[in-house]
Amino acid sequence: MINNFKEINNMDRKQFIKSAGLTVSSIIGSSAAFSLVGKLLKAQPEARKMAFNPDVIRPPGALNEKDFLSACIRCQRCEEACMPEAIKLAGDNDSTYSGTPFILPDETACTLCLECTKVCPTGALKFIEKKEDVKIGLAKVDERTCVSHNGSGFCGACFTACPLHGKALKLNYKNAPTVFEDHCVGCGLCEEACILKETKAIRVFSNRKLS
Amino acid sequence: MKMSWQLFRHFVQISVLILIVFTSITAWYGAQLARGEIENILNSKPPTFTSWTIQIIDDSYGGSKSRISKTTNDAIQNNDALKNIRSLSGNHWVGEIFGFKIIDPVAGLQALLVKESSKSAVLIALIVPIIIALLFGRIFCSWICPAGFLFECVAKVRSFLLPFNIIGKSLKFWRGHKYTLLIVGLIFSGLFSIPILALIYPPAIIARELHNIINSVFPGNLVMQNIISTTQIFSIFSLFIAFLMLFELFISERAWCKYFCFGGAIYSCLGKFRLINVKLDSPKCNSCGDCTKSCPMDLNPMKNEFGMECDNCLVCMSSCTKSALKFNFKGIK
Numbered sequence: 352m353i354n355n356f357k358e359i360n361n362m363d364r365k366q367f368i369k370s371a372g373l374t375v376s377s378i379i380g381s382s383a384a385f386s387l388v389g390k391l392l393k394a395q396p397e398a399r400k401m402a403f404n405p406d407v408i409r410p411p412g413a414l415n416e417k418d419f420l421s422a423c424i425r426c427q428r429c430e431e432a433c434m435p436e437a438i439k440l441a442g443d444n445d446s447t448y449s450g451t452p453f454i455l456p457d458e459t460a461c462t463l464c465l466e467c468t469k470v471c472p473t474g475a476l477k478f479i480e481k482k483e484d485v486k487i488g489l490a491k492v493d494e495r496t497c498v499s500h501n502g503s504g505f506c507g508a509c510f511t512a513c514p515l516h517g518k519a520l521k522l523n524y525k526n527a528p529t530v531f532e533d534h535c536v537g538c539g540l541c542e543e544a545c546i547l548k549e550t551k552a553i554r555v556f557s558n559r560k561l562s
Numbered sequence: 563m564k565m566s567w568q569l570f571r572h573f574v575q576i577s578v579l580i581l582i583v584f585t586s587i588t589a590w591y592g593a594q595l596a597r598g599e600i601e602n603i604l605n606s607k608p609p610t611f612t613s614w615t616i617q618i619i620d621d622s623y624g625g626s627k628s629r630i631s632k633t634t635n636d637a638i639q640n641n642d643a644l645k646n647i648r649s650l651s652g653n654h655w656v657g658e659i660f661g662f663k664i665i666d667p668v669a670g671l672q673a674l675l676v677k678e679s680s681k682s683a684v685l686i687a688l689i690v691p692i693i694i695a696l697l698f699g700r701i702f703c704s705w706i707c708p709a710g711f712l713f714e715c716v717a718k719v720r721s722f723l724l725p726f727n728i729i730g731k732s733l734k735f736w737r738g739h740k741y742t743l744l745i746v747g748l749i750f751s752g753l754f755s756i757p758i759l760a761l762i763y764p765p766a767i768i769a770r771e772l773h774n775i776i777n778s779v780f781p782g783n784l785v786m787q788n789i790i791s792t793t794q795i796f797s798i799f800s801l802f803i804a805f806l807m808l809f810e811l812f813i814s815e816r817a818w819c820k821y822f823c824f825g826g827a828i829y830s831c832l833g834k835f836r837l838i839n840v841k842l843d844s845p846k847c848n849s850c851g852d853c854t855k856s857c858p859m860d861l862n863p864m865k866n867e868f869g870m871e872c873d874n875c876l877v878c879m880s881s882c883t884k885s886a887l888k889f890n891f892k893g894i895k
Contacts, residue, residue, distance in 0.1 A: 370742040378750060378758060381802075414678050421755035422676040424669040425766070426656040427773055432648070442797075447756050450770065464635040472656045472665045472687055474674035474680025502598045504730045504874035556761075 357518045357534040371477065398489025407453040408537065408541050408557045411485040412477040416559055421473035425450035429467035429476060438459045454487070456539020457557045461487070463514055463538050482514060488555040490519070497552035499527040509553050512544035528553065567876045571704065575711040582653045582708065583768065586776040592647040592771060600636045612629070663687040666766070667828045672757050692832060699833025703819060703826050704875035705837040707804070709764035710819055717858065718812050723811075733814040734860075735821040737871065741831075744824035763805065763825055764818065767799045804807055815860055819873075826873070834870040840879060841890035842866040852879035853887060863887060 407488035410429055412418050430438045430453050441448040454461055463482040471478075479485055484505045490509075498504030499522075513519055519535040520528050528541075530553075539555040634752050638644060649660050657664045664674075665687035671678045694701060724730055747759040760766055774797060806818050819826060842863060853863040856877050861868055863878040879887045 366736060366738065367742060370736060370739050371746055374739070374743050375750075378746070381762070413675075417755045418676050418678045421751055421757055422679045423671050424656070424672060424757055424760040425770065426652070426669070427653060428656055428658075428772060431592075431651065431773070433635065434593065434644070435600065436593060436597070451762075462635055464638065466639075470651075470658065471682070472663050472678075473669065474675075474678075474683055475673075477680065478683075528842045 353484075359511045370377055372492040372495040377425070389535070406557050406559060407408050407489050408452060408456065408539070408555060409559070410452050410467045411463065411465055411487055412471075412478055413487070414475055414477065420447070420451065422473050422523035423451050423472055424475075426472065427452075428470045428472065432466045432470040434464065435459060435462050438467060439444065440507075454539065454540045456488075457551055458543075460539035462540070463536070481533075482536065482538075485538070486558065488534060488557050490535050490537065490539075490541055490553055490555050492528055492530060492553050493550075496547060497527065499525050500531040504544055508544045508546050512538060514538060565827075568880045570873065574705050575708075578654065578706050579708050579711065580585055582772055583776070585651055585653060586773050587780075588647045589651060589773070590777055592644050595641065595647075596638050598635050599641060603634055603637060605863050606665055620801055648821055653769040654708070654809035655766045659807050664690050666763075667691055667832075668759050668763050668823070668825045669766070670829065671748065672751055672760055675752050695832035695836075697830045697837050698874055699836040699839065699870065700826055700829040700873035701833075702829055703823070704873040707765050707770045707825075712803075713767070713810055713819060714762075715817055715857070716807050717815050720811055720815055729812055733817070735814070735817065735861070737821060739821045740827040743822060744827045747824060759824060761799065764803055764823075767803055771796060771803075774843075778785070778809075820832070820859055826871070829873075830870045835871075837892045838874065839872065839890055839892075840887050841868075842875065843886045843888055846884050848884055850883070852881045852883065856881040 352531065386407045387511065410433075414422060427440060429439055437454050437456075438461075439455060441451050441453060445562045452467070463485060465479050465482065465485070468476045492500065495501040498530050499504075499506045502525070505526055507522055507528070507530050510520050510522050512528070515534055515536065519531055520541060521531065522528055537555050537558070541553045542551050542555050545551045644822075648658075650658070652658050652664075654664050654670060663683070663686070665684060667688060670684050670691075674681060675683045688857075693703070720729060726744045744759070751757050751759060810817050816820075840863065844866070847864065850866060851864055854865075857863060858875060859871055859873060859876055861872055
């Protein structure tokens with residue numbers, strides 16, 4: 352009844368190899384062209400470009416880096432759903448990372464509403480029900496700069512900010528904070544709340560391994 | 563009656579485009595609402611005396627955001643306007659209607675190849691597009707796809723320019739390119755973990771660009787400072803669309819849809835045994851060849867050769883003066 356399948360279904364082997372070679376070379380060529388054009392168009396200031404590094408903090412529930420990069424289809428739904436505007440998207444300068452979500456906790460920290468894990472269509476961000484199950488990083492205290500630790504003040508701002516009250520962060524003598532690794536989810540609210548402006552005394556570090 | 567199908571199709575295409583712009587604007591508006599909620603909480607007086615003193619201490623130190631986490635989450639999730647915005651959001655690439663997700667087959671296929679992705683969620687989201695493709699074939703291409711609409715406009719411009727002898731004859735390529743591109747792209751993305759198909763798929767690029775443009779043109783979005791600077795509204799990938807538009811204008815008409823679109827390849831494979839298609843009623847046909855000339859996919863409706871690549875755009879039906887082309891329901895016969 353329908354006869355012109357032949358044209359498509361009888362894939363000539365020669366033609367298939369030719370076409371495959373063409374597509375592979377065009378993919379490589381186009382990616383090279385993209386990166387070249389990206390370098391030419393580089394209008395962003397240096398600080399913004401360095402905002403993204405491979406050792407980055409991903410939104411809650413992210414798979415390991417290799418699976419995440421291939422499962423993330425760059426639909427930007429997580430950024431749309433993130434109401435505190437904590438999730439940011441990598442720009443053109445970040446080549447293959449372009450369009451992937453990440454968090455800069457010192458600017459805007461994740462409030463653990465877990466809305467992004469609900470909207471992610473592919474499971475690049477796995478669905479998480481309780482905020483205790485999130486593990487996006489680990490906070491570390493710099494005891495030299497923390498005002499409660501080095502004795503120059505009496506703060507405790509990170510403790511009041513911590514969403515896992517009294518579990519992940521505990522206060523010692525003079526409100527000096529200590530992090531408990533088992534409970535810390537790495538949301539970064541402590542880092543955002545830290546009263547030191549330039550060099551934060553408590554910082555969240557990604558637990559991702561560089562691939 | 564003849565032109566009405568084309569009018570209806572363009573109406574659907576334009577309304578889909580308007581809907582996508584609308585959802586992007588509502589997403590931007592939702593972000594503004596949420597920011598208002600957060601500011602309300604930050605400015606409101608805390609309930610207990612101790613928290614009030616803590617706030618004073620915090621404010622004096624400059625760390626006023628320290629108490630937002632739980633209260634903001636509750637306030638944002640209980641906001642009715644935000645709930646309504648969330649119930650209809652996204653675009654044709656990945657959308658959500660009253661909690662039911664719909665995902666593009668290209669995105670779905672790439673996600674299914676990843677070892678740890680949630681396959682059940684992707685498969686559920688794929689149900690609607692797959693059923694539509696099984697029934698109607700490549701109907702997405704001609705009725706919904708904004709890139710297809712854009713390229714149709716380019717083809718229209720080309721037809722206006724043709725009498726001026728600027729443009730030569732349209733080049734033809736091998737139709738199998740799209741299937742090869744699909745297979746090679748999937749293997750490539752599996753090997754190097756770069757979703758190359760998702761990055762260069764024109765409808766996806768248009769979805770992303772619209773979102774970015776609206777967020778950078780409308781005031782007060784913090785996120786967009788990162789993805790694009792103020793001097794540059796479009797991202798690199800829009801260059802690909804510009805390239806395709808120029809290619810189709812000057813070298814080959816509708817080349818992407820005909821020869822290279824891997825999304826169209828998926829729909830073609832699904833629509834091979836589609837239940838509803840256009841069929842020639844041969845006694846009425848006077849072999850004038852208008853339908854074959856008008857077919858945007860370079861098929862041959864006059865010899866009843868629609869094949870799996872027909873995208874049911876019904877242009878042949880509108881062009882036929884004898885109304886010899888009709889719908890054919892396979893399941894009923």
